[in-house]
Amino acid sequence: MxxxxxxxxxxxxxxxxxxxxxxxxxxxxxxxxxxxxxxxxxxxxxxxxxxxxxxxxxxxxxxxxxxxxxxxxxxxxxxxxxxxxxxxxxxxxxxxxxxxxxxxxxxxxxxxxxxxxxxxxxxxxxxxxxxxxxxxxxxxxxxxxxxxxxxxxxxxxxxxxxxxxxxxxNAEDHDIHTAYISHISHITSYALANTVLEKEREEETIFQLASSGFSSTVRLAKSHPEMWVPIFKQNKENVLDVLNEHITQLRKFKSALEKENYEYLEELITNANRIRGILR
Amino acid sequence: MxxxxxxxxxxxxxxxxxxxxxxxxxxxxxxxxxxxxxxxxxxxxxxxxxxxxxxxxxxxxxxxxxxxxxxxxxxxxxxxxxxxxxxxxxxxxxxxxxxxxxxxxxxxxxxxxxxxxxxxxxxxxxxxxxxxxxxxxxxxxxxxxxxxxxxxxxxxxxxxxxxxxxxxxNAEDHDIHTAYISHISHITSYALANTVLEKEREEETIFQLASSGFSSTVRLAKSHPEMWVPIFKQNKENVLDVLNEHITQLRKFKSALEKENYEYLEELITNANRIRGILR
Known part of the structure; x- marks a missing residue:
C-alpha cells in the first residue's frame, strides 16, 4: 500500500x-x-x-x-x-x-x-x-x-x-480517560520541573544530584509546547477537572505533614500503592 | 575486607x-x-x-x-x-x-x-x-x-x-536539596496515582490505556510507606516548603487554563523545558 x-x-x-x-x-x-x-x-x-x-x-x-x-x-x-x-x-x-x-x-x-x-x-x-x-x-x-x-x-x-x-x-470518553491517564502526567511533570527550577537556583546541583526517580518523573517536562498547548486547549474541561482533583490530593499530603499525622500519610501512600496491582 | x-x-x-x-x-x-x-x-x-x-x-x-x-x-x-x-x-x-x-x-x-x-x-x-x-x-x-x-x-x-x-x-544542605530533587517527586507521584484511582474507577481502563508517559510518572507511587513515611517525617520542613511551591506551580497551570490564557500556558511549558538543558 x-x-x-x-x-x-x-x-x-x-x-x-x-x-x-x-x-x-x-x-x-x-x-x-x-x-x-x-x-x-x-x-x-x-x-x-x-x-x-x-x-x-x-x-x-x-x-x-x-x-x-x-x-x-x-x-x-x-x-x-x-x-x-x-x-x-x-x-x-x-x-x-x-x-x-x-x-x-x-x-x-x-x-x-x-x-x-x-x-x-x-x-x-x-x-x-x-x-x-x-x-x-x-x-x-x-x-x-x-x-x-x-x-x-x-x-x-x-x-x-x-x-x-x-x-x-467514543471520542468524549476517550478525552476524559486521556485527561487522567496522559494529560495530567504532563502538567504534573511540567509543574515539578518549574518547582525545582524555582527552588534550586544552582543548576549544577540539580544535574549532579538527579536520581533515577527524579529523571523519570521530570522526563515529560521536556515535551514541547507546540504539541501540548493545543492538547490542553482542546481538552480544557477534562484536564481542569483532573487538575483540581490532583491539587486536592496534594493538599492531603500537605495536611498530613503539617499536622504530623503520619498514620494518615501512610494511608495515603498505601492507597497510591494500589497502582502496583494495576500497572505491572 | x-x-x-x-x-x-x-x-x-x-x-x-x-x-x-x-x-x-x-x-x-x-x-x-x-x-x-x-x-x-x-x-x-x-x-x-x-x-x-x-x-x-x-x-x-x-x-x-x-x-x-x-x-x-x-x-x-x-x-x-x-x-x-x-x-x-x-x-x-x-x-x-x-x-x-x-x-x-x-x-x-x-x-x-x-x-x-x-x-x-x-x-x-x-x-x-x-x-x-x-x-x-x-x-x-x-x-x-x-x-x-x-x-x-x-x-x-x-x-x-x-x-x-x-x-x-553538609547534612542540612543535603536535606534541602533532596527535598527538591527526590522527595517531592515521590509525593507528586503518589498524589498522581491517588488522583487517577479517584477519578478512574474502572481499573481495567487504566491498565489498558496506560502509556509510557503515565507509567514513568506514576512509577514511584509503587514505593513502600515503610521507607517513605520516615523520610517525609525526618525532612518535614523542607518537604513542606517544596510541596507548597509545587502546589503554587500547579495553580499557575490551572489559572492559565481557566482564563484560556494560552500564551501564559506556553510560557510555563517553555520554562519547564529548561530542564532539558540540565538533565540529558
Missing part, C-alpha cells in the same frame, strides 16, 4: 518505520513544512519521497496525519475534500472530540478513522522515531460507527501491524 | 553485589529481622552468612546500614557502641540531618560516615538488587569533618567501587 505521512516527526516517523518493516508500506510520501525534517526522514529512509499535500494524497491509499491536534483539526476537512471513496485517512492525535466534531457533517466523513496510539516520548522529530515504539501499547479507535467498514478495516490492519492492542471508544 | 550489611534489601543487596564483584568484599554478613530476605539473599549469593548484630559487627571491617531512616537513626548509637577504632560504619539513608544529630556527641562518632547514594527504585527486597544500580549516580558524603580520616578513606573507596561520583555536602 502507498502511504502519505503528514507530519514526519516522532509519531509519523515511527509509524512509517514499522509499517515499512512489516511490508505494509510499499512507498511512503512525506508531507511536512519543515524542510529539515523532510531531509532527515529521507536520510533515515523513513520516507521514499517528499510530496506536497495534493500530490501525496492523490497517490496514496492511506493518509496518516501526525501533526499537532489544532493543525489536524484545521487541515482534516481539506484532506477529506481531496480523497476518493477508495482512500482512507487516519490521524494520531491525543484529543479526539474536537477532530470528530470538525468533520461530523463532512460528505467524506466516512473515509476518516479517528485514532490515538497511546505512546509518545519527550522527544520530537524524525531522528527520534523508533519502529518498536508502539508494541504492546493501546491503539484507540474512536467513533468507529462514523467510518466506512473498509476504511475501518484498513486502520485495524495498520493498528495490528503496529503490534498494538485495539480499543474502541 | 569483611562487610556486614544491616538490612539486606534493594540498597544493601545492590551494594553487596557490586562490592563483591569488584573484589572489595571478601565476606558479607547479612543482618536482617526479615528471615525471608535473609534466605533470598543467601540463595542469590548476595551474602555469605547470616549474622546477628553483635556477631556481624565483631567480625567486620565495615558495617553498612541500609534500613529505613527512622530505624537507622535509632540503631546507629548501639552500632557505634560495638565498634573499635579500626572499624567503619556507613549508612545509606535519604535524610541526613537527623542521623548526624543523633550521634553528634557519641564517643565513637568519628567511626561513622553519613552517606546517601542517589539511586533507588520503586521495588524492595534482595530480589530487586542489581549490581550496576549505582553506576554514574551521585554518592553524597555528609559532614565529612566529623569522621576520622581513615573511616572517610574507607567509604570513599567504597563509593568509587560503586562507580559513583562523590559529592561532599
Amino acid at each position: 502507498k502511504i502519505s505521512i503528514i507530519g514526519v516527526g516522532l509519531i509519523g516517523g515511527s509509524m512509517a518505520l514499522k509499517l515499512r518493516e512489516k511490508g505494509i508500506a510499499d512507498f511512503v510520501y512525506g508531507i511536512d513544512q519543515n524542510q529539515q525534517h523532510i531531509k532527515e526522514a529521507l536520510d533515515l529512509k523513513i520516507i521514499d519521497a517528499e510530496a506536497d499535500l495534493h500530490q501525496g494524497i492523490k497517490n496514496s491509499d492511506l493518509i496518516i496525519m501526525a501533526i499537532p491536534v489544532d493543525a489536524a483539526r484545521k487541515l482534516l476537512p481539506d484532506v477529506l475534500n481531496l480523497v476518493s471513496d477508495q482512500q482512507t485517512v487516519m490521524d494520531a492525535g491525543s484529543t479526539k472530540a474536537g477532530i470528530v466534531s470538525a468533520v461530523k457533517d463532512h460528505p467524506k466523513r466516512s473515509r476518516f478513522v479517528a485514532f490515538h496510539p497511546m505512546w509518545g516520548t519527550e522527544n520530537s522529530g524524525p531522528k527520534s522515531a523508533i519502529s518498536e515504539s508502539f508494541s504492546g501499547k493501546a491503539g484507540v479507535i474512536c467513533n468507529k460507527e462514523e467510518s466506512s467498514e473498509d476504511a475501518l478495516n484498513t486502520v485495524e490492519k495498520i493498528v495490528a501491524a503496529l503490534d498494538m492492542h485495539q480499543i474502541y471508544m | 569483611k562487610i556486614s550489611i544491616i538490612g539486606v534489601g534493594l540498597i544493601g543487596g545492590s551494594m553487596a553485589l557490586k562490592l563483591r564483584e569488584k573484589g572489595i568484599a571478601d565476606f558479607v554478613y547479612g543482618i536482617d529481622q526479615n528471615q525471608q530476605h535473609i534466605k533470598e539473599a543467601l540463595d542469590l549469593k548476595i551474602i555469605d552468612a547470616e549474622a546477628d548484630l553483635h556477631q556481624g559487627i565483631k567480625n567486620s571491617d565495615l558495617i553498612i546500614m541500609a534500613i529505613p531512616v527512622d530505624a537507622a537513626r535509632k540503631l546507629l548509637p548501639d552500632v557505634l557502641n560495638l565498634v573499635s577504632d579500626q572499624q567503619t560504619v556507613m549508612d545509606a539513608g535519604s535524610t541526613k540531618a537527623g542521623i548526624v544529630s543523633a550521634v553528634k556527641d557519641h564517643p565513637k562518632r568519628s567511626r561513622f560516615v553519613a552517606f546517601h547514594p542517589m539511586w533507588g527504585t520503586e521495588n524492595s527486597g534482595p530480589k530487586s538488587a542489581i549490581s550496576e544500580s549505582f553506576s554514574g549516580k551521585a554518592g553524597v558524603i555528609c559532614n565529612k569533618e566529623e569522621s576520622s580520616e581513615d573511616a572517610l578513606n574507607t567509604v570513599e573507596k567504597i563509593v568509587a567501587a560503586l562507580d559513583m561520583h562523590q559529592i561532599y555536602m
Whole structure:
C-alpha cells in the first residue's frame, strides 16, 4: 500500500518505520513544512519521497496525519475534500472530540478513522522515531460507527501491524480517560520541573544530584509546547477537572505533614500503592 | 575486607553485589529481622552468612546500614557502641540531618560516615538488587569533618567501587536539596496515582490505556510507606516548603487554563523545558 505521512516527526516517523518493516508500506510520501525534517526522514529512509499535500494524497491509499491536534483539526476537512471513496485517512492525535466534531457533517466523513496510539516520548522529530515504539501499547479507535467498514478495516490492519492492542471508544470518553491517564502526567511533570527550577537556583546541583526517580518523573517536562498547548486547549474541561482533583490530593499530603499525622500519610501512600496491582 | 550489611534489601543487596564483584568484599554478613530476605539473599549469593548484630559487627571491617531512616537513626548509637577504632560504619539513608544529630556527641562518632547514594527504585527486597544500580549516580558524603580520616578513606573507596561520583555536602544542605530533587517527586507521584484511582474507577481502563508517559510518572507511587513515611517525617520542613511551591506551580497551570490564557500556558511549558538543558 502507498502511504502519505503528514507530519514526519516522532509519531509519523515511527509509524512509517514499522509499517515499512512489516511490508505494509510499499512507498511512503512525506508531507511536512519543515524542510529539515523532510531531509532527515529521507536520510533515515523513513520516507521514499517528499510530496506536497495534493500530490501525496492523490497517490496514496492511506493518509496518516501526525501533526499537532489544532493543525489536524484545521487541515482534516481539506484532506477529506481531496480523497476518493477508495482512500482512507487516519490521524494520531491525543484529543479526539474536537477532530470528530470538525468533520461530523463532512460528505467524506466516512473515509476518516479517528485514532490515538497511546505512546509518545519527550522527544520530537524524525531522528527520534523508533519502529518498536508502539508494541504492546493501546491503539484507540474512536467513533468507529462514523467510518466506512473498509476504511475501518484498513486502520485495524495498520493498528495490528503496529503490534498494538485495539480499543474502541467514543471520542468524549476517550478525552476524559486521556485527561487522567496522559494529560495530567504532563502538567504534573511540567509543574515539578518549574518547582525545582524555582527552588534550586544552582543548576549544577540539580544535574549532579538527579536520581533515577527524579529523571523519570521530570522526563515529560521536556515535551514541547507546540504539541501540548493545543492538547490542553482542546481538552480544557477534562484536564481542569483532573487538575483540581490532583491539587486536592496534594493538599492531603500537605495536611498530613503539617499536622504530623503520619498514620494518615501512610494511608495515603498505601492507597497510591494500589497502582502496583494495576500497572505491572 | 569483611562487610556486614544491616538490612539486606534493594540498597544493601545492590551494594553487596557490586562490592563483591569488584573484589572489595571478601565476606558479607547479612543482618536482617526479615528471615525471608535473609534466605533470598543467601540463595542469590548476595551474602555469605547470616549474622546477628553483635556477631556481624565483631567480625567486620565495615558495617553498612541500609534500613529505613527512622530505624537507622535509632540503631546507629548501639552500632557505634560495638565498634573499635579500626572499624567503619556507613549508612545509606535519604535524610541526613537527623542521623548526624543523633550521634553528634557519641564517643565513637568519628567511626561513622553519613552517606546517601542517589539511586533507588520503586521495588524492595534482595530480589530487586542489581549490581550496576549505582553506576554514574551521585554518592553524597555528609559532614565529612566529623569522621576520622581513615573511616572517610574507607567509604570513599567504597563509593568509587560503586562507580559513583562523590559529592561532599553538609547534612542540612543535603536535606534541602533532596527535598527538591527526590522527595517531592515521590509525593507528586503518589498524589498522581491517588488522583487517577479517584477519578478512574474502572481499573481495567487504566491498565489498558496506560502509556509510557503515565507509567514513568506514576512509577514511584509503587514505593513502600515503610521507607517513605520516615523520610517525609525526618525532612518535614523542607518537604513542606517544596510541596507548597509545587502546589503554587500547579495553580499557575490551572489559572492559565481557566482564563484560556494560552500564551501564559506556553510560557510555563517553555520554562519547564529548561530542564532539558540540565538533565540529558
